[in-house]
Amino acid sequence: MLNAKIPATVITGFLGAGKTTMIRNMLANAGGRRIALIINEFGDLGVDGEVLKGCGVENCSEDDIVELTNGCICCTVADDFVPTMTALLERENRPDHIVIETSGLALPQPLVAAFNWPDIRTQVTVDGVVTVIDAAAVADGRFASDHDALDAQRAADDSLDHESPLEELFEDQIRAADMVVLNKADLLDEARLEAVRANVAGQVDRPLKVIHASHGELPIEVLLGLGAATEEQIGARKSHHELHHEDGHEHDHDDFDSFVVAAGAVADPDGFVAALKRIIADHDVLRLKGFCAVPGKPMRLVVQAVGQRIDTYFDRPWGAGEQPSTRLVVIGLHGMDRAAIEAAVRAATAEAVIAAE
Numbered sequence: 001m002l003n004a005k006i007p008a009t010v011i012t013g014f015l016g017a018g019k020t021t022m023i024r025n026m027l028a029n030a031g032g033r034r035i036a037l038i039i040n041e042f043g044d045l046g047v048d049g050e051v052l053k054g055c056g057v058e059n060c061s062e063d064d065i066v067e068l069t070n071g072c073i074c075c076t077v078a079d080d081f082v083p084t085m086t087a088l089l090e091r092e093n094r095p096d097h098i099v100i101e102t103s104g105l106a107l108p109q110p111l112v113a114a115f116n117w118p119d120i121r122t123q124v125t126v127d128g129v130v131t132v133i134d135a136a137a138v139a140d141g142r143f144a145s146d147h148d149a150l151d152a153q154r155a156a157d158d159s160l161d162h163e164s165p166l167e168e169l170f171e172d173q174i175r176a177a178d179m180v181v182l183n184k185a186d187l188l189d190e191a192r193l194e195a196v197r198a199n200v201a202g203q204v205d206r207p208l209k210v211i212h213a214s215h216g217e218l219p220i221e222v223l224l225g226l227g228a229a230t231e232e233q234i235g236a237r238k239s240h241h242e243l244h245h246e247d248g249h250e251h252d253h254d255d256f257d258s259f260v261v262a263a264g265a266v267a268d269p270d271g272f273v274a275a276l277k278r279i280i281a282d283h284d285v286l287r288l289k290g291f292c293a294v295p296g297k298p299m300r301l302v303v304q305a306v307g308q309r310i311d312t313y314f315d316r317p318w319g320a321g322e323q324p325s326t327r328l329v330v331i332g333l334h335g336m337d338r339a340a341i342e343a344a345v346r347a348a349t350a351e352a353v354i355a356a357e
C-alpha cells in the first residue's frame with residue numbers, strides 16, 4: 001500500500017533487562033526487513049549502540065542506527081526524538097519498520113504520546129510497546145519496595161512518592177505495554193517464572209500479553225506486527241508521574257545518577273570481575289557496562305553487569321584509530337559515592353595488573 005504508515009515498535013524495560021540483547025537477536029533474524037533503530041541510553045558512553053554496531057549482523061548497518069544521547073528520551077521528546085523521527089521519514093530509503101530502544105529509566109508514555117504529533121501521526125503508527133523484564137531480578141525482589149535505603153530516603157523526605165523509584169518505573173513500564181517479555185527465563189524455574197508472570201499481569205486491569213524468553217530469543221513475528229496503534233490508547237495508560245503531575249510533581253531522573261570511570265588496562269579479567277562484584281555490592285550499583293583494554297589482546301573486552309551478574313566477552317578488535325582503553329559507565333541511585341566507586345574501580349584494574357604479573 002502506497003501511503004501505509006510505517007510501524008514503530010517501542011522497546012522499553014529497566015536497566016539491564018535485556019533490551020539490546022533482544023534487538024540484536026531481532027536484527028539477526030530480520031529476514032530482509034529494513035529496520036531503522038533509534039537508541040537512547042542513560043549514561044554518557046553509548047555502549048548499546050556500540051554493542052549493536054559491533055555485532056557484525058548484516059541487517060545492522062551503522063546508517064540505520066541513530067543514537068539519542070542528550071538525556072533520557074522521555075524528557076527530550078520535543079528536542080531530540082521528534083526531529084530524529086522527522087529526519088528518518090524524510091530519507092529517500094525509508095525503513096520498513098522502526099524500532100526504538102528507550103533508556104532503562106525512561107517512561108514510555110511521553111514517547112508514545114509524541115506519535116500523535118501532526119508531523120508524525122500521518123506517517124507512523126506505534127505497532128506496539130514491548131516491555132522487557134529481568135524476570136530473575138523481579139523474582140529476587142529487586143523491584144519490591146522493601147529496600148532499606150529507599151525506605152530511609154522516603155522517611156527523610158515525605159514529598160517522595162510512597163513507592164521506590166525502581167518500583168515506580170517497573171509499574172510504569174508495564175502499564176505502557178502491549179506485550180511484556182519475561183526475559184532471563186533461563187535463570188528461573190517454572191514456579192518462580194509463574195510467580196513473576198502473576199505479578200506482572202496483576203499490574204494492569206486489562207488483558208496483557210505476557211511471554212517469556214531467554215536472551216531475548218523470540219521469532220521476529222512475535223515481536224513485530226502487533227498492530228496495536230498504541231498512540232491512540234496511551235492516554236489511558238498513565239504513569240505515576242502523569243498521575244502526580246496533576247497535583248504538582250515534576251518528573252525528572254533525579255532519583256538516579258550515572259558517571260563514566262576511565263581506568264587502566266585490565267590484565268586479569270577474572271580478578272577484575274571479582275573486584276567489580278564487591279564494588280557493586282558495597283555501593284548498590286544498579287548497572288555497570290563498558291569496554292576494557294586487556295594487555296596483549298587485540299580485541300576489546302565488553303563488561304556487562306546487572307546487579308551481581310557480570311558477563312564479559314571480547315566483541316571486536318580495537319579499530320585502527322582507536323586507543324585501547326578502559327571506560328565503564330556506572331548507574332545507581334542518586335547519592336551513590338562516586339569518588340569511592342571511581343577509586344575502587346581504578347584500584348581493581350591496578351590490582352588485576354599486579355596479580356597478572
Ligand SMILES: Nc1nc2c(ncn2[C@@H]2O[C@H](COP(=O)(O)OP(=O)(O)OP(=O)(O)O)[C@@H](O)[C@H]2O)c(=O)[nH]1
Nearest residue numbers: 015016017018019020021104184214215216304311
Ligand atoms: N542469563 C541471561 N542473561 C541475559 C539475558 N538477556 C540478557 N542478558 C544479559 O544481561 C546483560 C544486560 O543485557 P542488555 O541487553 O545489555 O540489557 P539492556 O536492557 O539493553 O540494558 P540497558 O540498555 O543498560 O538498560 C548482558 O550481560 C546480557 O548478556 C537472558 O535472557 N539470560
